[in-house]
Amino acid sequence: MNAHVENTHFNLRGAAAVVDHPADADALKAALRTLGGGVSIITAGEGEARTGATVTSATALSVEPARMLVSLNRTSSTWPVVERFGHLGINIVGDAHEALANQFAGRGGLRGADRYRGADWTTAVSGAPLLADAVAAIDCLVEEAIERHSHVIVIGRVLAIRLGAGRSLLYQDGRYHALS
Numbered sequence: 001m002n003a004h005v006e007n008t009h010f011n012l013r014g015a016a017a018v019v020d021h022p023a024d025a026d027a028l029k030a031a032l033r034t035l036g037g038g039v040s041i042i043t044a045g046e047g048e049a050r051t052g053a054t055v056t057s058a059t060a061l062s063v064e065p066a067r068m069l070v071s072l073n074r075t076s077s078t079w080p081v082v083e084r085f086g087h088l089g090i091n092i093v094g095d096a097h098e099a100l101a102n103q104f105a106g107r108g109g110l111r112g113a114d115r116y117r118g119a120d121w122t123t124a125v126s127g128a129p130l131l132a133d134a135v136a137a138i139d140c141l142v143e144e145a146i147e148r149h150s151h152v153i154v155i156g157r158v159l160a161i162r163l164g165a166g167r168s169l170l171y172q173d174g175r176y177h178a179l180s
Helices: 025-033 078-085 095-104 112-116
Strands: 040-044 051-055 059-063 066-073 087-092 121-123 129-131 136-148 151-163 169-172 175-178
Touching: 040 066, 040 078, 040 095, 040 129, 051 066, 051 078, 051 095, 051 112, 066 078, 066 087, 066 136, 078 087, 078 136, 087 129, 087 151, 095 169, 095 175, 129 136
Parallel strands: none
Antiparallel strands: 040 051, 040 087, 059 066, 066 151, 087 136, 121 129, 136 151, 169 175
16 A cells, blocks of 8 residues: 655644644654553563563464564563563553552562562463463463564464453553553
């Protein structure tokens, strides 16, 4: 599909408070903050070499074959561990996990294996740590990693899925939201 755009300004008559912005990082971040996303804790590594991150970028790439997609910042402490161990756990968390999501987001200054404090963890088939009471947990082997700009798009081959209980936590506009 080849699209040609004549004018970069939107014509939205009657729309309230429409402001056009240049296509820069700050405007894109502001636009993406309006999009609610499911919260997942990505885990990787073993023992003291464990680490992880809180993301809203985990999504299904394909259900047949079962493949997941996660976007990780190349400068994060998580990507080198995922790359080294070749596995990742995708832990879909609920409202009871808000404090843990903050820990894995780096709030409070915990790093590496210290981020695992205060929760029960199991070891998946791949070796990835999985949150024992996650709403759902997906065990993946890294099938492919595509480095683009500031991020790595990790495609994971799903080895196992564990379904827990509850509803997923959402993140929008800089804060968490629980589904009722």
